[in-house]
Amino acid sequence: MLYNNILETIGNTPLIKLNKIVEDIPGQVYAKVESFNPGLSAKDRIAHYIIEKAEASGQLRPGGTLIEATSGNTGYSLAMIAAIKGYRCILTVTSKISEEKKCGLKALGAEIVLCPKDVKPEDPRSYYEQAKRLTKEIPGAFYVNQNFNTQNMDAHFMTTGKEIWEQSQGKVTHYIASTGTGGTLCGAARYLKQQDPNTRIVAVDAYGSVLKKYYETGIYDQNEIKPYRIEGTGKNIIPGNIDFDIIDKYVKVMDKHAAHRARELARTEGILAGYSTGAVLQALFQIKDNLTEDDFVVLLVSDHGSRYLAKIYNDQWMEEQFPNKITNPAPVEHTI
Ligand SMILES: Cc1ncc(COP(=O)(O)O)c(C=O)c1O
Secondary structure, rough: OOOOHHHHHOOOOOEEOHHOOOOOOOEEEEEHHHHHHOEEOOOOHHHHHHHHHHHHHHHOOOOEEEEEOOOOHHHHHHHHHHHHHOOEEEEEEEEEOOHHHHHHHHHHHOEEEEOOOOOOOOOOOOOOOOOHHHHHHHOOEEEEOOOOOHHHHHHHHHHHHHHHHOOOOOOOEEEEEEOOHHHHHHHHHHHHHHHOOOOOOEEEOOOOOHHHHHHHEEEEEEHOOOOOOOOOOOOOOOOOOOHHHOOEEEEEHHHHHHHHHHHHHHHHHOOEEEEEHHHHHHHHHHHHHHHOOOOEEEEEEEEEHHHHOOOOHHHHHHHHHOOOOOOOHHHHOOOO
């Protein structure tokens, strides 16, 4: 098959059975591996969809500038699209971003504005406020706004959800994904629930994020906000792409457990995935007592582990972050 450009390869990612790592989990578990997208993450889908809609509506014109506040993956997808379509791309990122992600964004020609990580979202220095400011200042700028632009959810409704349903031949009973903006979980969930209202939707959150408490109580609690390490799971705002009514269960996961699960996935299934995938896998283990042999669970693998080689896949980083014994250290390196 021939493609006219790299954007035509977005989507239609494989649904892959997990074997060894889920031996103790009742039912079957499959991974929807979004790192097969050309930008190595699920964010290619939303970036492509939102940009095409903005072009069609006239909000984005030739020579325009894409602006987004992003922890990295959406930025990478936007930078890739900007390179193909000839847009300028400016990304506001927090200082929590990994070095590899930053280099990848710059390699694709994006301009980066580094913002402090531990400031309130409404603080003028926050990466959200900086993105809004730039959008006002730059003529022809288009603010992608993945947190509140509900085309994010639509993209996953039209593609990810439909693919999971078709690939599983309608057998999916549980869908588990991390919630950042919420688009990946809720967009696909909406499609799946439309096909079968009994499909269980499990959202994954991190300690240090406000989402689970908001889901359970309706309270936005500033006291929940703490620094944490998982990237792409959890938020310090309530994004517009989380449809809380569609979620059946919210599971909170610890940094340490998520990191170890991601490492275990690589070792047992040969899937080198990102940190948030470790969180999803850990959530599966936390809810396993609710599953039966008849269940067909789909886990969302949001991105590729190559972006975390200096972090969760680095023994030294792991030892520094989680001083207790590493349960699954890397194989011994032999020096001759
Ligand atoms: C690595 C990673 N995992 C998970 C997510 C969560 O996806 P969503 O924003 O659709 O909730 C993101 C989004 O930022 C991400 O970058």
